Amino acid sequence: MHHQPALVRWSMPLCVATLIVLCLLPSAWLDWTNWFGAQARVVVSPIAHPMTIAKNLVIPQSVSNPNATQQEQTLKSELDRYRALLYKEQQENLQLSALVDQLSFQLSALVDQLSSGAAINPDIPVTQIQRPVIGLSREFLIVRSGGNERISRSTVVVVNAVQLCGRVAETDGRTALVLPITAKDAQPLLGNVMLDSSGTNTARCMLRPIGKGLLQGDVTKPVADDTGIPAATIEVGMEVRLLDDQWPRHAQMLLIGHIESVAPSPNQPLRQRITVRPSVDLRSVPDVFFRVPDLTGGQP
Amino acid sequence: MNWFVLLFIAWIGFGLDTALLPVFDAGASGVHPSVVLPLMVFVALYAPRKHALWCAILLGISMDLLTPITHDNGGPVTLIGPYALGYLLAAQFIFSVRGMVIRRNPLTIAVLSIFASLIAQILVVSIITVRSLAGDNIDWNASDALMDHMLSSLYTGAGAVFLSFIFFALTPAFGFHTAIPTRFARHIK
Numbered sequence: 001m002h003h004q005p006a007l008v009r010w011s012m013p014l015c016v017a018t019l020i021v022l023c024l025l026p027s028a029w030l031d032w033t034n035w036f037g038a039q040a041r042v043v044v045s046p047i048a049h050p051m052t053i054a055k056n057l058v059i060p061q062s063v064s065n066p067n068a069t070q071q072e073q074t075l076k077s078e079l080d081r082y083r084a085l086l087y088k089e090q091q092e093n094l095q096l097s098a099l100v101d102q103l104s105f106q107l108s109a110l111v112d113q114l115s116s117g118a119a120i121n122p123d124i125p126v127t128q129i130q131r132p133v134i135g136l137s138r139e140f141l142i143v144r145s146g147g148n149e150r151i152s153r154s155t156v157v158v159v160n161a162v163q164l165c166g167r168v169a170e171t172d173g174r175t176a177l178v179l180p181i182t183a184k185d186a187q188p189l190l191g192n193v194m195l196d197s198s199g200t201n202t203a204r205c206m207l208r209p210i211g212k213g214l215l216q217g218d219v220t221k222p223v224a225d226d227t228g229i230p231a232a233t234i235e236v237g238m239e240v241r242l243l244d245d246q247w248p249r250h251a252q253m254l255l256i257g258h259i260e261s262v263a264p265s266p267n268q269p270l271r272q273r274i275t276v277r278p279s280v281d282l283r284s285v286p287d288v289f290f291r292v293p294d295l296t297g298g299q300p
Numbered sequence: 301m302n303w304f305v306l307l308f309i310a311w312i313g314f315g316l317d318t319a320l321l322p323v324f325d326a327g328a329s330g331v332h333p334s335v336v337l338p339l340m341v342f343v344a345l346y347a348p349r350k351h352a353l354w355c356a357i358l359l360g361i362s363m364d365l366l367t368p369i370t371h372d373n374g375g376p377v378t379l380i381g382p383y384a385l386g387y388l389l390a391a392q393f394i395f396s397v398r399g400m401v402i403r404r405n406p407l408t409i410a411v412l413s414i415f416a417s418l419i420a421q422i423l424v425v426s427i428i429t430v431r432s433l434a435g436d437n438i439d440w441n442a443s444d445a446l447m448d449h450m451l452s453s454l455y456t457g458a459g460a461v462f463l464s465f466i467f468f469a470l471t472p473a474f475g476f477h478t479a480i481p482t483r484f485a486r487h488i489k
Contacts, residue, residue, distance in 0.1 A: 012354075019357075019380070020385070022380045022381040023385065023431075024431070027377045027431075027436050027437060027438060030378065030379065033377075033379070033380050034376065034377075036380070037368055044311070044315055047311055047314075048319045055320060055323060059323060134318065137318060137366055140376060169376050170376050177376050183370075211330065
């Protein structure tokens with residue numbers, strides 16, 4: 001009778017036993033497996049990326065106005081970018097004025113210290129780095145990071161300059177995993193519903209991903225102010241922008257999406273439940289922008 | 301069996317899974333087909349037992365590496381094992397029934413893909429659920445995941461009908477020899 005070497009005979013049971021042990025190890029002990037995952041993504045990317053490009057050619061990403069020329073789309077993108085900057089500055093002004101009001105009631109020494117600027121961080125200039133999307137792995141976007149050492153975990157990722165996409169969950173030398181804000185496992189976001197175009201009339205909401213590329217959350221109904229002007233109503237199509245301390249300052253007031261539906265909150269009668277859809281499908285974008293701090297301070 | 305052809309087709313399959321997932325998973329509902337599993341079913345139908353089992357482990361480990369789960373803190377956790385063991389169990393199932401089915405029929409690949417996917421996905425969900433219940437910090441909803449994976453299995457079976465024509469055409473390239481050739485594809489040697 002033919003006998004195989006012991007190593008060959010026992011290779012399969014040993015392999016299965018190893019896999020079972022690996023399955024049961026706590027995730028805190030499995031950091032080293034992410035390195036193998038990164039290598040697997042590198043192996044697959046030469047075939048996945050051309051397929052993604054072909055897919056984007058066949059099924060182009062939907063745009064808000066397909067008849068707009070390239071120049072019109074560029075101008076609209078530029079306009080969106082400046083609106084995001086304007087809203088961010090307005091929110092910071094509101095926060096700062098509230099802070100000043102609060103500080104005026106405190107000790108004069110503390111006011112002197114704060115008014116000298118020691119306690120307020122200066123604006124951090126940001127550089128946007130464009131990188132192509134290779135594909136999708138479960139909930140994560142696989143992006144070719146190109147070995148840029150400034151792209152790190154928690155780096156903010158946007159689409160079309162102002163549409164918030166998500167954050168980097170992991171990065172290695174060549175690829176980065178980005179968890180979109182609409183992924184089922186993504187963290188909730190705090191946002192502002194922009195009730196008018198001035199940027200000062202807003203309503204706070206907390207949005208959670210509900211699948212199908214949507215976010216949902218309750219929002220407080222706006223109330224009328226002392227001037228007698230009736231309160232604005234929350235309507236379909238209104239913009240929702242990020243205003244969340246868990247995100248970096250430079251990401252504040254980036255666009256989360258537009259309200260797709262408004263309904264009474266089933267649990268809280270004084271609130272309304274809004275469903276928000278980002279301006280693009282975040283899972284099928286051809287490329288993304290990493291927002292990294294500009295260490296040169298804006299100097300060439 | 302020609303391992304080079306298998307690895308090449310598996311590479312293309314993983315590429316298709318990665319690139320076309322947003323298209324087939326319309327609405328981001330989590331239900332999407334697999335290209336790799338019908339390949340494993342095809343190999344398990346034709347290859348010798350040992351080759352089929354090692355092929356299942358290899359494809360399963362690759363799938364584990366390419367589909368990380370989400371940690372509570374939003375980071376990925378690459379869990380090696382669930383898909384490898386699931387595919388191994390599915391391959392063993394196919395090996396046990398392959399004497400009773402008509403191998404050269406596309407519907408065989410489709411139906412077996414559904415059952416094999418169900419077996420593999422139930423094991424995957426069970427393993428990750430056990431980890432979650434044991435207090436591992438992963439973001440996991442067992443009932444949602446089980447529903448998504450069940451529907452994905454049906455979706456995989458539908459896709460396997462089309463893939464089977466390609467696999468049948470590549471039968472000689474894989475190094476599989478059949479006494480009666482299929483009438484659903486012209487062989488590519």
